[in-house]
Amino acid sequence: MIFSLTVLGVSSGLPTSKRFPTAHVLNVHGHLFLIDCGEGTQIQLRRYKVKFSRINNIFISHLHGDHFFGIFGLLSSFSMLGRKNDLHIYAPKELEKILLSETSPIDIQHFNYKIVFHSHKHELGQIYEDKKLTVEAFPLQHRIEAWGFVFREKQKQPNIIKEKIAQHNLSIVEIVKLKQGGDVLTADNQLLKHEDYTIPTAKPRSYAFCSDTVFLNRIIPIVKNVDLLYHEATFLHTEKKQAKLSQHTTAKEAGIIAQKADVKQLLIGHFSARYKSLDPLLQESQKEFPNTILAFGGLTIDVEQEKNK
Amino acid sequence: MIFSLTVLGVSSGLPTSKRFPTAHVLNVHGHLFLIDCGEGTQIQLRRYKVKFSRINNIFISHLHGDHFFGIFGLLSSFSMLGRKNDLHIYAPKELEKILLSETSPIDIQHFNYKIVFHSHKHELGQIYEDKKLTVEAFPLQHRIEAWGFVFREKQKQPNIIKEKIAQHNLSIVEIVKLKQGGDVLTADNQLLKHEDYTIPTAKPRSYAFCSDTVFLNRIIPIVKNVDLLYHEATFLHTEKKQAKLSQHTTAKEAGIIAQKADVKQLLIGHFSARYKSLDPLLQESQKEFPNTILAFGGLTIDVEQEKNK
Numbered sequence: 001m002i003f004s005l006t007v008l009g010v011s012s013g014l015p016t017s018k019r020f021p022t023a024h025v026l027n028v029h030g031h032l033f034l035i036d037c038g039e040g041t042q043i044q045l046r047r048y049k050v051k052f053s054r055i056n057n058i059f060i061s062h063l064h065g066d067h068f069f070g071i072f073g074l075l076s077s078f079s080m081l082g083r084k085n086d087l088h089i090y091a092p093k094e095l096e097k098i099l100l101s102e103t104s105p106i107d108i109q110h111f112n113y114k115i116v117f118h119s120h121k122h123e124l125g126q127i128y129e130d131k132k133l134t135v136e137a138f139p140l141q142h143r144i145e146a147w148g149f150v151f152r153e154k155q156k157q158p159n160i161i162k163e164k165i166a167q168h169n170l171s172i173v174e175i176v177k178l179k180q181g182g183d184v185l186t187a188d189n190q191l192l193k194h195e196d197y198t199i200p201t202a203k204p205r206s207y208a209f210c211s212d213t214v215f216l217n218r219i220i221p222i223v224k225n226v227d228l229l230y231h232e233a234t235f236l237h238t239e240k241k242q243a244k245l246s247q248h249t250t251a252k253e254a255g256i257i258a259q260k261a262d263v264k265q266l267l268i269g270h271f272s273a274r275y276k277s278l279d280p281l282l283q284e285s286q287k288e289f290p291n292t293i294l295a296f297g298g299l300t301i302d303v304e305q306e307k308n309k
Numbered sequence: 310m311i312f313s314l315t316v317l318g319v320s321s322g323l324p325t326s327k328r329f330p331t332a333h334v335l336n337v338h339g340h341l342f343l344i345d346c347g348e349g350t351q352i353q354l355r356r357y358k359v360k361f362s363r364i365n366n367i368f369i370s371h372l373h374g375d376h377f378f379g380i381f382g383l384l385s386s387f388s389m390l391g392r393k394n395d396l397h398i399y400a401p402k403e404l405e406k407i408l409l410s411e412t413s414p415i416d417i418q419h420f421n422y423k424i425v426f427h428s429h430k431h432e433l434g435q436i437y438e439d440k441k442l443t444v445e446a447f448p449l450q451h452r453i454e455a456w457g458f459v460f461r462e463k464q465k466q467p468n469i470i471k472e473k474i475a476q477h478n479l480s481i482v483e484i485v486k487l488k489q490g491g492d493v494l495t496a497d498n499q500l501l502k503h504e505d506y507t508i509p510t511a512k513p514r515s516y517a518f519c520s521d522t523v524f525l526n527r528i529i530p531i532v533k534n535v536d537l538l539y540h541e542a543t544f545l546h547t548e549k550k551q552a553k554l555s556q557h558t559t560a561k562e563a564g565i566i567a568q569k570a571d572v573k574q575l576l577i578g579h580f581s582a583r584y585k586s587l588d589p590l591l592q593e594s595q596k597e598f599p600n601t602i603l604a605f606g607g608l609t610i611d612v613e614q615e616k617n618k
Contacts (some may be wrong), residue, residue: 013389015382017356039382040349047326065385065415069378072414073324073348076374080322094412103403103410105381106374 001029003153003205005228007299008044010269012212012234012248013066015039020297021066022270024230025050026151026207028133034058035149035209041070042077048298052081057128059135060091061211062146068095072105079111086114090127090137092145093119120147124222138222140213142247148210150223158198165197202305208263211270214244215253220261227303229263230295232270233281239272251281255288269295310338312462312514314537316608317353319578321521321543321557322375324348329606330375331579333539334359335460335516337442343367344458344518350379351386357607361390366437368444369400370520371455377404381414388420395423399436399446401454402428429456433531447531449522451556457519457528459535467507474506511614517572520579523553524562529570536612538572539604541579542590548581560590564597578604 004027009020021038025045032054034041045052052074060068068091078087089095096117099108108115118127120137128135132154140146157179165175170192174184177194184192208223211232223229234248243250249257251268258266266289271278278294285292293301313336318329330347334354341363343350354361361383369377377400387396398404405426408417417424427436429446437444441463449455466488474484479501483493486503493501517532520541532538543557552559558566560577567575575598580587587603594601602610 014386015352015355017352020352021382039379040352043324043326043329043349046324065382069382069385069414070348072381073330073374073378076378077323098412098414101410101412103407103412105378105407105414 001305002027002302003029003207003305004300004302005207005230005267006048006050007267007269007295008041008048008050008297009036009038010271010295010297011038011066012232012270012272013064014273015066016273018297019271019273020044021069022061022211023070024209025055028151028153030054031056031130031132033135033151036061036067036211037070037074038066039069042074044297045074048300052078053083053085055087056085057088057090059137059149059209060089060095061140061148061209062142062144063092063094063098064142064144064212067212071095071099075099075108075111075115076106078113083111083113086116088116088118088128090118090120090135092147120145136222138219140210140219141216142212142214146212148208148213148219148222150206150208150226152206153204155204156201158194158200161197161199165192168192200308203308205303205305207303210257212248214247215249215257217260220257223257223261223263225262225264227264228267228301229258229261229265230267230269231257233268233285234270234272236275236280236284251284252288255285255292258285258289258292264291265301266292267295267301268292310614311336311611312338312516312614313609313611314516314539314576315357315359316576316578316604317350317357317359317606318345318347319580319604319606320347320375321541321579321581322373323582324375325582327606328580328582329353330378331370331520332379333518334364337460337462339363340365340439340441342444342460345370345376345520346379346383347375348378351383353606354383357609361387362392362394364396365394366397366399368446368458368518369398369404370449370457370518371451371453372401372403372407373451373453373521376521380404380408384408384417384420384424385415387422392420392422395425397425397427397437399427399429399444401456429454445531447528449519449528450525451521451523455521457517457522457531459515459517459532461515462513464513465510467503467509470506470508474501477501509617512617514612514614516612519566521557523556524558524566526569529566532566532570532572534571534573536573537576537610538567538570538574539576539578540566542577542594543579543581545584545589545593560593561597564594564601567594567598567601573600574610575601576604576610577601 008023011019233251317332320328542560
């Protein structure tokens with residue numbers, strides 16, 4: 001089953017000719033979760049052949065333009081394309097006000113589909129759940145209200161070893177019990193231990209998104225051990241003053257977060273337009289956390305399944 | 310002196326991976342006039358190396374998203390880049406309301422520069438003038454209020470033939486009179502005819518922008534004889550029903566307008582996403598008006614100066 005991230009944009013406030021503003025798409029078993037929606041997101045979705053119709057949930061970290069100005073065009077296009085499915089938007093409260101206002105740039109009242117708004121609460125908490133996935137939001141620290149997200153695949157129940165249970169003529173209730181980690185006493189008084197009759201499924205995968213924010217120690221336990229951590233790295237550490245002033249993170253600091261949180265892989269992005277070459281940012285982060293990679297438009301990272309032992 | 314048009318976007322409502330929504334930049338002697346500002350305009354401006362700081366006037370034809378959703382990002386970037394110069398926006402009244410509203414996506418009150426709004430009046434009229442150029446707006450017919458624009462270079466005064474006037478010891482007032490087309494009687498009673506002492510300057514150039522609109526006979530006298538006519542051509546004529554319904558023009562009709570208005574060159578754009586190849590649209594228009602070309606992102610057309618006879 002797919003658990004993959006596609007990067008659509010990697011610029012900070014000022015886009016460049018080659019770097020669109022922030023937008024990511026997480027594909028969880030074929031369901032697409034859009035995270036931020038900078039200007040041009042719909043064009044990037046087209047470019048990288050991401051199906052509009054599979055996006056039912058949009059998560060907006062904060063209301064700086066480079067993270068949400070693409071939403072007007074995208075929501076309009078959804079309507080033009082005849083979308084009928086509800087669209088859920090998880091965002092700071094003000095986005096709902098902008099979109100529902102009489103002076104909104106778009107007239108969502110006349111769209112063919114319904115938009116359901118979910119405003120971020122002012123605390124760490126689960127904001128989304130389905131059969132396969134949960135999403136937690138957690139507050140970041142930026143010039144305005146800003147949120148990070150952790151997407152966690154749910155642990156699938158172990159698979160029954162059919163050949164081994166065949167001899168026991170078990171009821172469905174008993175089989176479910178084994179799958180759920182319980183042991184079963186058969187009619188002939190035999191204790192079937194669940195670990196002998198099931199094969200663990202793969203470990204659930206996880207993706208954390210942290211942008212925009214200052215360096216924040218308190219997010220480390222939240223993103224601990226995730227498979228893939230995206231963290232903004234707007235500046236080199238030589239620009240630490242500028243980073244502090246604008247409440248951004250340096251590449252070095254992003255590396256430190258990844259290292260302390262013991263994540264598997266770090267993806268850095270949200271690069272200042274001042275950097276023509278991004279190699280120095282990569283090197284700086286890799287010094288702290290070697291398994292760092294640079295985000296770029298069109299990059300897709302398949303998070304691989306890992307066997308449970 | 311430059312009089313050139315750069316096309317930034319050519320899609321209709323739904324952009325494609327290769328076609329951004331509408332935006333044009335007219336360069337008149339180094340001053341840049343942005344016409345419409347679809348999503349991603351600032352990215353296209355960067356891509357085609359158009360200097361942000363030279364844009365002081367933005368003309369918006371109508372408030373469908375594909376013609377103005379790029380303005381939020383562009384105005385924000387102007388502020389981030391430290392712009393100080395006033396920016397003039399010529400647009401339907403509602404744009405001012407959107408941008409000044411408490412729920413506006415951008416906070417223009419805190420920008421470093423001033424935005425001066427000019428709302429389109431409900432009639433044909435001049436909306437801009439400087440030493441080199443005038444701009445007229447004229448109503449189009451679309452699903453909402455929509456406007457076309459004609460940009461006309463002013464006729465420069467003829468040049469004095471210095472060698473010929475040298476012998477007459479003329480005053481500045483007399484020289485100005487000759488340049489303005491008057492004749493001069495010298496102290497020794499000699500009549501100097503202006504046409505003998507001046508060389509006409511080149512013909513003024515003109516560019517007309519017509520998008521979005523149904524086929525409109527009444528615009529023909531307005532765009533008569535322009536050097537370059539941009540006319541939307543959203544559909545092939547086989548889709549005439551769809552064009553009528555959505556109040557757009559077909560490629561054939563755009564060609565007819567150009568032919569009847571006797572323009573020098575026709576540029577068609579605003580193509581429906583349904584057309585992968587645009588050649589049929591070009592051919593259809595060329596049947597009516599051979600000197601038609603297709604708009605594409607990055608196309609620059611230098612309108613050449615033509616000698617007055």
